[in-house]
Amino acid sequence: MSYIPHTPEELKQMLKVIGVSSVEELFKDIKPALRPKSFNLPEGKSEFEVKEYLQRLSQKNNPYFINFMGAGFYDHYIPAVVDTLVSRSEFYTPYTPYQPECSQGILQAMYEYQTAICNLTEMDIANASLYDGGTALFEAVMMSLRITQRDKIIVDGGVNPIYQRMLLTHTANLPIKIVRLPPNIKRADREKIYYHLDKKTAAVVLQNPNFFGSIDDHSDIVEKAHQIETLVIENVYPISLGLLKTPGAMDVDIVTAEGQSLGIPLSFGGPYLGILACKKAFLRKMPGRIVGATVDKQGKKGFVLTLQTREQHIRGYKATSNICTNAALCALRAIIFLCALGKQGFVKLAHLNYHKTEFTKKLLKDIPGVEVVNSSTFNEFTVRLKKDATSVLKQLAEKGIIGGVPLNRFYKDMKNYFLIAVTERRKKAEILKFVEALKDAINL
Amino acid sequence: MSYIPHTPEELKQMLKVIGVSSVEELFKDIKPALRPKSFNLPEGKSEFEVKEYLQRLSQKNNPYFINFMGAGFYDHYIPAVVDTLVSRSEFYTPYTPYQPECSQGILQAMYEYQTAICNLTEMDIANASLYDGGTALFEAVMMSLRITQRDKIIVDGGVNPIYQRMLLTHTANLPIKIVRLPPNIKRADREKIYYHLDKKTAAVVLQNPNFFGSIDDHSDIVEKAHQIETLVIENVYPISLGLLKTPGAMDVDIVTAEGQSLGIPLSFGGPYLGILACKKAFLRKMPGRIVGATVDKQGKKGFVLTLQTREQHIRGYKATSNICTNAALCALRAIIFLCALGKQGFVKLAHLNYHKTEFTKKLLKDIPGVEVVNSSTFNEFTVRLKKDATSVLKQLAEKGIIGGVPLNRFYKDMKNYFLIAVTERRKKAEILKFVEALKDAINL
């Protein structure tokens, strides 16, 4: 396959205009010594052949097991309108809308996205997306360092370990101190947080629901932190905001989230959507593109990228972040998803997730040998078995059930623990099948 | 699910405007005696539930066997651009472009389609599509009756029996005589045709390549027919026109074809695409919509539906056909398919089909007990076995190979015959596997 339109005749004409006799002449600055030592790739194939090959590969994957996996990434239904609309090439083939007059479609959609995120979180402002939840959390931490001019971060033990480890990697070369509290299945450990909280602390990082599924009201922590001008960053799970007390209501300063649940397929890890919202006061420290409303010369309403002076392409070394490409198309998915469901639908979605999970939890509580470790949860919770969870999960897999995420993937000593997520997609029959299979497996 | 936007509040306001107190009042003309005796349907479900159900149903189908089935309907590769473009809702959600100024997209595309069909067939004019190849053939026959004012049709034994039987059904109530010649695997049986050909004959219906795969040059038949002002209708296989002598070159009067091979999925029988082209002289007798070029008030080029006075919505009882809905979206697929391949690609496609078939034919000829019945063919041919073909094909199916179409599905006494189609999608390895499996099966 080739997407090159040039015919031999045109090639000749073009070379003549340029005044060279061959294309190779255009590469004369690349001297012989600089030429490739090897370029050993197979020759190109037709669509048809590549499709056969990739379809064969895809058959080696199997996403069709009954799945209770979550850990921050959830199997939610994606309404058909989402794919239909993001498949419009006027949405997926442009780039960042630097020229607003011919990009009003993207710009307005991003403005609507920002509005929806603010409404969900009850925060003042949101940017137009970051790469994913983990990098969003990293950016939030960077913001807090810049805003407070302090150098210490406290990370609660309920924050997704996937993001904790990303945070460590990203900040490895920075002169800051990150205090990570031990994993903590229940609500945030106030005692430990307050033990470390001091005037050097730029931010306390919390998560709600936390990694283990527990729900919390962090208002008291926020209040304590604010007394010494420490910020609070909260990572949230967007679907839970159909039901749970919002970070805005808790007076949180910066909110981050993984937006995958908002109409983005699980995609084996990406692309996802980094959500970041904060208080108005921190606007100029916020990373990423932001769309603002304005008017044109004739007073007609329109949208532009604004506050670009924060960004790398203008500010370079002093930019609030190095981000350039973001996740606009995923943000578009999110706003379409939120509109398709609408206010009622979104609240109902949270409702379905909550009640299906509670139902599952209740059934599991009745099984001897299974302990549900946390109490108030949203759509995920933690269980402890009397035996190795990984081997039990393997037995479930043989029956076509992915029972959840074994916690020893993240914490070596949590061998008997696993996480169970129950979304609206899990039907009663599937839940019952899972519960029965689990009973069998732990009695083996 | 429901696609109704009305809120209870709006409902109230609207009823007030109308001046009735309930929606039911609007149905007062439907008196109690006229009301349904039953309306026993299940209640509606969500997208998500219906998707699960239909996906489960789809799993009961299996199109992934190695397939040598043709009989006029072929497994060709459809480039990704085709689906991408016809999935644009500006193409699939409008209706017939009665208002040209806001329908230039469809109209121009149909004009381009008409042009491409003329170029492929070397005929003067083509309409903007009919339902399928079979109804196109029926319409061609009706045209010939109207043009000649005669009442007899001769149908060659090489014409697809699927279309022959459709023709019989459609004309059952008409005072005409249809002479069907017996099935004839090789080229058109001149002797039999000439035996029946007389001045009452409106048209001779031929097919090239014929149903059994045989190629012919019908020029001599056309010449003979024209001597007594009988028309010749030829049904063709579009892909073969990349290689074969065209109906235009044979001076054929009306050409019909099933356009499924031009970018339309096999779809378990439809929707397909009826192609109809003819000589300019017959324009006003041609059924179906036709797009013509014109100019607007400012002299700018544009396109409109033209010659609408032939059509049922204007002419009613005296229309050239009762057709209203056609197959515009399938015609759009065809023109996109033809553009995507382009002149070179289309000729190459014919080339691939031809040579893969010849290769297969040669291998089969070497198998004792397998007789290849026809000589010159394009991408399909007929074999005779020394035993029942259906049972042999069943054995192949057990190995994941659909070896072809058993001819006793159409002709009871052709028990030992089957049709084999080899398209560009069949790889050498698949052909070899098929040949080996066939060897095994006939020796059982």
Place this chain on the structure above:
Amino acid sequence: MQLIFEKSVKGRHGVKLPELDVPESEELPQAYRRTKAPFLPEVSELDVIRHFTRLSQLNYSIDTHFYPLGSCTMKYNPKFTEEIARIERFSNLHPLLPEELVQGALEVIYETERSLCEITGMDGFSLQPLAGAHGELTGLLLITAFHKHYGHQKKYVIVPDSSHGTNPASAGVCGYELMVIPTARDGCMDLKKYKEKLNPEVAAVMLTCPNTLGIFNPHIMEIADLAHQAGALLYYDGANLNAIMGKMRPGDVGFDVVHLNLHKTFATPHGGGGPGAGPIGVKKQLVEFLPIPRIIKKDGKFSLEYDKPHSIGFIAPFYGNFLVVLKAHAYILLLGKSGLISVSEKAVLNANYIRAFLKDYYDLPFDRVCMHECVFSAKRQAEKGIRALDIAKYLIDKGFHPPTIYFPPIVKEALMIEPTETESKETLDEFIEVMIEIAKLAEEHPDVLKNTPVTTPVKRLDEVKAARELKLRWMG
């Protein structure tokens, strides 16, 4: 925009095909080969994409504009059903595959037939007809077979003068003579004239119900009885079924044969002209005449039955427009009983809302409650020189697809408005506002309406020139 043929550059190519992986055989004899490669555009894939993407943007469509095209039921086409039709295990089935490999597809057909029977009150359905008019023809062929079977001599088909053009045209294609009944002052078929015309040689009476004026005929049962007494069968043109789901079933009030347009009532897309699907339903006494094959369910397995001696035979190459049927099946499952009833209620509500607002501004030749569409006459405007066509073109400028105009022909300067149930009150209000504006402009500034449309890529096109000069293909 240039034609794609005009963009062709010699030697350019788009999609690449695989290389031949078997040895080349001898070429065909010259006599069988074409002398010159067909002229198809030589363009790149990007050329193709840009060309057709831009072309698409020149169309008004349901997804971009309100589209109240009367009698066509241009309602929202759910994206979900499109998604379903893309499932390869449905879309990629060869129609001749062994039954064991297509059980799911056969089940779709079987279940859809059953749903349509229940919705219409008929006893048997065939999904084979490929479009509405094809359904009509099939229906008339069934009726013919029925009469022949019982030795009835039949010659005529009766239609009212308000009928869709397809009704008389189908009668003609099927070899019948036509009798046309005028419309009475109540907007319904003239009962007296009907009785006069009815005679034992009438094969069928074809009715649209509600008719193309959007009016439901309260005397439908009487009409049916009279037809039956005369030995004629009553045919239901299902183009307007969207008005009456759950309110009336043709099978309950005396209709013997119905066709449905899946692309209307059941929301499958119209595709710029097609494809649609025109299933045909019949009462018990006609079931044996339905086209073959029939789909049979036995012990949970589905099979195709061809051995039906009284069947009219094959009307489609296989089982109808399967992918269209699949979309309609999904639609019926999504909406269910209450959903379908609500469809008709809101379709009728929307039409009456428009009727109520506009009747002070436009002539309403039959002023009574309408069903899912209403037909105005612009004759008041025509007196000022403003014809239905002018109104249509101004609507385009205002971002609305025009209603059907000049149909039915019994209404002068007809404006046939069918809003459908999927349109919201705001959209109707915006449309009404523009229609009122037009009525005022026709009085005060008729010239403004004459030069429309101005916002479109082309201005008013010369249709006379098109029909006179007949450029029907590009010749280079």
Place this chain on the structure above:
Amino acid sequence: MQLIFEKSVKGRHGVKLPELDVPESEELPQAYRRTKAPFLPEVSELDVIRHFTRLSQLNYSIDTHFYPLGSCTMKYNPKFTEEIARIERFSNLHPLLPEELVQGALEVIYETERSLCEITGMDGFSLQPLAGAHGELTGLLLITAFHKHYGHQKKYVIVPDSSHGTNPASAGVCGYELMVIPTARDGCMDLKKYKEKLNPEVAAVMLTCPNTLGIFNPHIMEIADLAHQAGALLYYDGANLNAIMGKMRPGDVGFDVVHLNLHKTFATPHGGGGPGAGPIGVKKQLVEFLPIPRIIKKDGKFSLEYDKPHSIGFIAPFYGNFLVVLKAHAYILLLGKSGLISVSEKAVLNANYIRAFLKDYYDLPFDRVCMHECVFSAKRQAEKGIRALDIAKYLIDKGFHPPTIYFPPIVKEALMIEPTETESKETLDEFIEVMIEIAKLAEEHPDVLKNTPVTTPVKRLDEVKAARELKLRWMG
């Protein structure tokens, strides 16, 4: 256009969710619940479709317009690769599924890493970085880890003044101080100044090659040698890889670390801003520092390796932007060796064609053969009051997306034009014609350029007002 929030009608709803099929449990304690449902639009599915369909049509895009946005490589995005990414067995995989259930996905990652190694001449690749700038940061973290491992004390990163803004920004985010080298008169980094600045505390030298002026630095090996002698590593910003595939491999000429932008060179769509993917490649001595997990192939089975003590750790939640990687993988398979070489040849050809035609009309600050893009200065036009911005807006009216303007900042009134290889000669000719027209208008009728664009849904927007009044969300 109204905002979707403005279209909200209380009580309206769109997509329906399934009913709860299990008993309701006790509700959460009030303290944990939000007090008020979030304000999301209450709209119908048709509202959503019409709103976003119409919005989409307001955008210029590759599929509708020539889009020579310099440094962004806005080439045609094959539809085929989109089709592949929709295969559910790829798109619907939970990243934590057991390895046995994701062998195909792991193979895609493994094979793509191998292809990228061969294309760039590197020894190891990680597909984890989520975008180009993220790749840069990852690269700097690798370099940091390397230096720390060997006990080197490092403090600085060197970039030329022509660098992408992401380079210095990434250095900043990674905690380095910056040293900027000016551009010499040949358009390349000033070698003398470079030598002066280079010192043992320099961790890395980051270069784009060809640079943002579209110029290939013939002294690249000398620069590399000098860096290595000073104990610094050489970083290759792969934003401009589209110019040199098969002509030069960073790994062969001394680069130690590269990042690639799959959404540029490998034709995955830019999505209106993202997502992209920024894989990072390294030479042998750095492989052990690559992010975890690593994909391992053993006996035909693929697995994930986490036990890499020297790894920098986790840079992405899992394995990178898998669906973007999948598209790039398909693209590489489609084009193959000759195809990729041809990409770079035609990209460079197209840029030089534009350069050759326009250099008489616009200042070319560095007048030499360019690679895949060329940078003009509109300073001649600026003297007449016509700025790069005015040129950009007029181009919009003529149906072209403007080039990148005001970048790189070292060129006054920069116009950075990157046509890419997928554009045809006719398209370039049309663009050139308009650019020449602009040059003439700037001389003769500059006022015409000032009031553009006029064909767009909004006219020139007030960016100052936007930044001053800061309306960043709709408040009702």
